[in-house]
Amino acid sequence: MDQEQLFTEEYARTQDEQDPLKDFRDHFAIPTKADLIRPNIGGKKDETNKELSTYLCGNSLGVQPTLTRKYFEEYLSTWAQKGVFAHFKELSDTRLSPYIDVDEDVRGDMAQIVGAKKEEVAVMNTLTVNLHFLMCSFYKPTKDRHKILIEGRAFPSDHFAVESQIRFHGFDPNDSMVFLEPPSDADSMLSTEYILSVIDQHASELALVLLPGIQYYTGQFFDMAAITAHTRSQGIISGWDLAHAAGNVPLHLHDWNVDFAAWCTYKYLNSGPGSIGGSFVHERHGQVKNVGTEDDPAFEYRPRLQGWWGSQKSSRFAMSNNFEPIPGAAGFQVSNISVADTTAVRASLDVFNQTSMSAIRAKSLKITAYLEQLLDLLLKEQEAKFGIKLFHIITPRNPDERGAQLSVKLERGLLDLIMEILEHNSIVVDERRPDVVRVAPAPLYNSYQDVRHFVKVFREACEEVYSKDQDLRVKGR
Template identity: 60%
Template sequence: MADQKETPDLFSEAYAKSQDEQDPLSSFRDQFIIPTISDLHAKTLKPSSQDQPQSCTYLCGNSLGLQPRLTSKYQQDYLQTWATKGVYGHFTEIEDSNLAPWLHVDDDVIGDVCEIVGAKKNEVAVMQTLTANLHLAMASFYRPTEKRWKIIIEGKAFPSDHYAVESQLLHHNKDPSTSMILLEPTDPDNPILTTQHILATTDEHASSTALLLLPGIQFYTGQFFDIATITAHAQKHGILVGWDLAHAAGNLPLKLHDWNVDFAAWCSYKYLNCGPGSIGGLFVHEKHCAVSATAEKGKPGYTRRLSGWWGSNKSSRFAMENVFTPIAGAGGWQLSNPSVADMTALRASLDIFNKTSMIALRKKSLALTGYLETLLQQLDMEKTFSIITPSDPEQRGAQLSLRLASGLLDHVMAVLEQKGVVVDERRPDVIRVAPAPLYNSWTDVLRFVRVFKEACDEASSQKEGSTETSIMVEGGKEDKGWSEIK
């Protein structure tokens, strides 16, 4: 009789380490700076004095990615160029630097960004910030008419998206209370928006809707929307479709051109690891990007947009003739020359992405997030927390959102922070955990689950004690003995 393989103990350090040793992408972890626990708790920037300080367990790349080691080297090259070349840095090719002359920093990164979002080179511009790019896109693609003026978004949209849509409506003298269609879950206890519900709502308001704007991945639940299906369905009704890809870019493979998305925008400080508030990106499908040399009288010959000098053709950019000739492509939506410091951080990150592929990163991400889900399910703590992210791996990225029982969040987060486990919270009761495949490991996931269980047990025990105290005290005279003991 053949020997049966023993079922591995998923909660053992030996198992987690064996998975890390077999991980073909494990070497990427060394290309990032992982804060130590002592440095996280310190109030100064002075490095830890410990001989071998313990690294924190960082699972917060969905909020802010870790710093690549290349970033400081590239930033030093940029600063040295500025220091030694001054204004000539715009045009001078530096032989011992990976950085392009400042005049071409945007063009230098476009091809690599297109690989990440699934676009053609003429469909992407690296510019501005996420919300600014959404506004710039809506200035072109939200054109309300007497018959079509509504905008469909999710009811629990990230506040910045909600503000942007609301202000666009107000800018066009539309009442947000009647012009903003909010997608709400059909089940109040389940925050997931099904594709069918989105399509049905689109059908219901199709004749009066001008624009549909949704997130690729929902920030709160971690749900990955079916971009291709939703886009195609809305466009059949003549609705323009835009996507906020803040939590999707660099997280999982995207195919914006193939999915026929009208426009999209994203940031670069989450899974793209470019630093807080770093530069954003804009996608405009090539069908909207043509520039006609023979425009009709009174028409510009290109999709209307808010214009700036960096969006004008490079050959005439410095002619100072005040004749806007837009770049054919998404580059024509650029305004000012981009921050070279931001572009330098992006270049450092892209040089890491270029050593692998989004397909390889997605493969690891599915395994790593699946391991996290399995461990959490085996804790058997249904009364303490639930996973609100879809269980189908195709409907999520690298994030699992955990909804805690009422009253546990503050204590759980305090224990995690004290133990050097970095995740983030969304009040009143959700913890978001994001194992980023570029730098996170199976060992990271195991340590999180262990500390999380400890934190939940402690918080639950404290809550039960507080409840018991409250009940006994409310009992009045019969509970006098309890108050004396306390």
Template identity: 50%
Template structure:
């Protein structure tokens, strides 16, 4: 690592970090996770090489500085245990695993695995468990929600409002839904951007202004709880209430908010939401997603009888696993939806996925929920911001933070906008130093200290490596 102009700055800061880490009431949670070593992340083989002529140094054997939970959370140690229990069930019980509980296993039957996952997920999103379904994946769930709640009238309400820098898959989903209904994005899609911010930040006022302007012909709004690029946390309850004032349905993409900030979807009267589970929820790459559907939007309003079962449950798409458990295995061809969000499920879920996700959700229970994690997260992000403020003047000229400075308007992420042509050499330097963050081309680095497993010391390690990388890159 290149030397900083004043190493004493980082020595003092690291001493402060070690004090805060020692006082951290949640520090034991880091031991719940597999943190790769510096040597691990440099390896090009799955297994460690036992016959290396160049033994791993003490530094290489230490943990890497992993600040990428906003892209992929680390693996909980209990994940392997739970997956092995699932595999044992499959190998010894085969099809009986769907219905047969085992006395010495903490896992639910496969028939009930989605219900248990929904119960674990509900407090994380602030919902009744009947309003939560663990199913499909994020974009699939957005499509399912829009298929149920986007009912455009070309002569009336037909527009969808979203932010101009929405995650690409959200853009794709909106475009395809509009076209699916025979409409044109040119007239039915409205994007929000701030006329004032050079950093792509959008104020609540910006959003409200667009809603007011297009209220008469807007059918749906799709917004992120936290903007993936800037890390900005939107005011979900205020925006939701303003949309409802104009009789507009709102769907929230909570990919970067779930497990990151406290959510109270039921109390905020959110209409519907979807999220992935592989970021702050640590479910594993591509793991099963989740959806929230407000209880008032999932009602079955007419009695379901064998004579007339297909009425009274809205416009949702229906499938095998959304059918009531009491009748699901009678193999009848008339749909009797499960009450609540579970009635929006389609296929039976991957038990491997649900087992992996539930292992991490158990760790959230150990933490006492999202609230204490949020308090630690605010401290971590503020400490990271302080560490960046102590970089040399030469280094500070080469980047700026584009995430809101107000802790109440950001999650566990700082996005750093670098000067031109610095991204690649800086990321290369991080590889050599064992620093794991992610990039958004052409010039943004996202740094996310996750409170479940990151430390204040991690923030110092990043700042020290970042300064060295910046100064080396400009030479």
């Protein structure tokens, strides 16, 4: 096909018409252009401008499913009308469960998203908190094995969590943190072979390898199966931060034998800012054995930080001080669950339930490849026109090594003006200073026309910055 044809509105429209997930866009409240500009949330809602913004930022905060408002209204009515009775009362006209069961209600569907058994998943706390709780149970440093391997460019919260866990156990982060750095500055990718070689290098001293499923900055999707297998074969615990992977790419946490994982629900899982997180504990770590008798039970289980919500539901309100963990990940819960948060998660999962992660991935591969093709065309055009490329893509070019997101690294100094022009055109993407723009077509609600529109405006923005930047013009021609 003629490459230029890819850029036509007609091509993008045809792709949208043929998209098996096209109707899902209607299940989301995508901000309109007027919504984004208005200085308030609705006092003076501009009903004349219903044009939608181009929202390509699901890697940061997913948009709101329309079901969320409906379920929140039910949640608010339930609380207002039933008060404390809603803890246990089944209600006939709401999708929502009694408060006591809301965590149970979302676990099975969440497990589908991450490729786990229902018992291996709990919806609880928030991401960094879950990493801490899980490390409390899984990071057992000894004099010989006390190190944790993380990326040198890990998300700061993961870095802080690991650093503080090491200190908390009486070790020194200078001795006990091992950083995985890209082998060369020019290439930010970490090949599987390289990662395994770094694990080998430190294996005898490593207690834990904690990596992201998808790297937040570059968008690299690590080979979780191979890394987990290698880590575990050396007697090291394998933990994963799945903030950018959950709801983005198919995962098989159970089959990959991952020891533990944690994720948030506000990115590709569309459950609202700061919403409740998810955690995975492989079934081999969640077992509970009664080593006493039926009348006088004594339980054996993996040590953890305990709270009443991790103890068996049947005895929870008996106010006994005998902790009897729920088998599986639910036994790692601590506090009673935020019903507001799980209401949002319920709404999101009810959208995911109408399709599958494999259908989502099929569209994701196609729509992100389309974004890549258009950006490549733009690069060719810039080279011919300016004698210089104003950006390059730092995300792996191999589709198996990335999710929805492409990270575009701009020439130094261009970020502010480019972002200003994008925002002025109601395009929502996010920036990582000093010069990266992250663009993520979310398969459930983004269209090929969104992608085309972004690249069209990005092209104009590049032309504008080039025309204004004397240094670039000297560098080019």
